[in-house]
Amino acid sequence: MWFEFATADRILFGAGTVKEAPSAAAALGRRALLVTGRTGLRATLGAWESCPRFAVAGEPTIDLVRRGIAAAREEGCDLVIAIGGGSAMDAGKAIAALLTNPGDPLDYLEVIGRGRPLERDPAPFIAIPTTAGTGSEVTRNAVLGSPEQQVKASLRSPRMLPTLAVIDPELALDLPPAITASTGLDALTQLIEPYVSIRANWMTDLFCREGMRVAAKPLRLAFHSGANSEARTGMAWAALLGGLALANAGLGAVHGFAAPIGGMFSAPHGAICAALLPHAMAINLEALRARNTGSTAIERYRHVACLLTGNPDSTAEDGVIWVATLCRELEIPPLRTYGISESDIPALVEKAGRASSMKGNPIALEEKELREIVARAM
DSSP: OOOOOOOOOOOOOOOOGGGHHHHHTTOOOSEEEEOOOSSOOOOOOOTTTTTOEEESSSSSSHHHHHHHHHHHTTTTTOEEEEESSSHHHHHHHHHHHHHHSSOOOGGGGGSSSOOOOOOOOOOOEEEEEESSSSGGGGOOOOEEETTTTTTEEEOOOOSSSSEEEEEEGGGGTOOOHHHHHHHHHHHHHHHHHHSTTTOOHHHHHHHHHHHHHHHHHHHHHHHHTOOOOHHHHHHHHHHHHHHHHHHHOOHHHHHHHHHHHHSSSSSHHHHHHHHHHHHHHHHHHHHHHHHHHTOOOHHHHHHHHHHHHTTTTOOHHHHHHHHHHHHHHTTTTEEEEEOOOOHHHHHHHHHHHHOOOGSSSOOOOOOHHHHHHHHHHO
16 A cells, blocks of 8 residues: 545644634735635634635636636735635635746646646645535645536646645534535535545545544534534534545546536536435446456445444445435435436536546446436436
């Protein structure tokens, strides 16, 4: 076993830790650009009232990041702080990276860009998530949409790991049930996919097993009782562990499809992942049993089932049933809700096949299998 593990320079976790962020920021830069979600209501900390703000309405695009870079330069910012969901995290991370590097985002983007490595370290970046889902506070990439090409692609570099991640579960206490469900299932996806990934290693296995064990109960509780601090803490912990795992072991078919679906349709990333998860698990298992019966991923899917159900005698398929049942309980809408139809499947399959996340899937899926995942999720 040979692996590398990398994460944020510093992580603060626990209720009330957001109060430590202003003093930490003061040590990292003179003037911060505050990147927030659509409303910016989270960014009302007194120490940052005078900071210039940049709102991210919806999931970040290449043009939005260009505007953010321009705003940061105009304001003379040498530090970026993102407080919000995954969209704010990714936008802030990309702005920090390109604030110190020459050229355009397309010079560095994967798949649709030139894929150049960053030449310089980004500006210091502080990530403060207000949802428990994406794990972007400890990952090395930012996902950006290109409406012109109807796809999402990653700006990725080891240099992009945040300088400081502040995970305060209290920031999610008033998160609505629907967002709790979609982001929480995104977190669960990011614990399952790295665990069965071809790049899984001993270190990420620790995070995935602990995260799946922890997430099973708090996700339901947080959905039905959002103000439950114990449930929010459990989900924040699970989401952090998922971020640590995916940054070092990769993902799989769910996220392989999430990029093109998110690029072609107005659908939240977490909701896409939630709709796809049980079906991708089922198709992966069918493909493994048909073409690679000796794969360790089959046994790993059984481990997933045991951790989620709490039953040591569970089969791999029991895990699929458990996830599908959870998705129904949490009222996850099918993909057709976002306007996806059968005629869109060929384009989605073609784009998913080129997505970087698909490279971590435990088995190379055939076109008919990829088509079936989307068809079942509709």
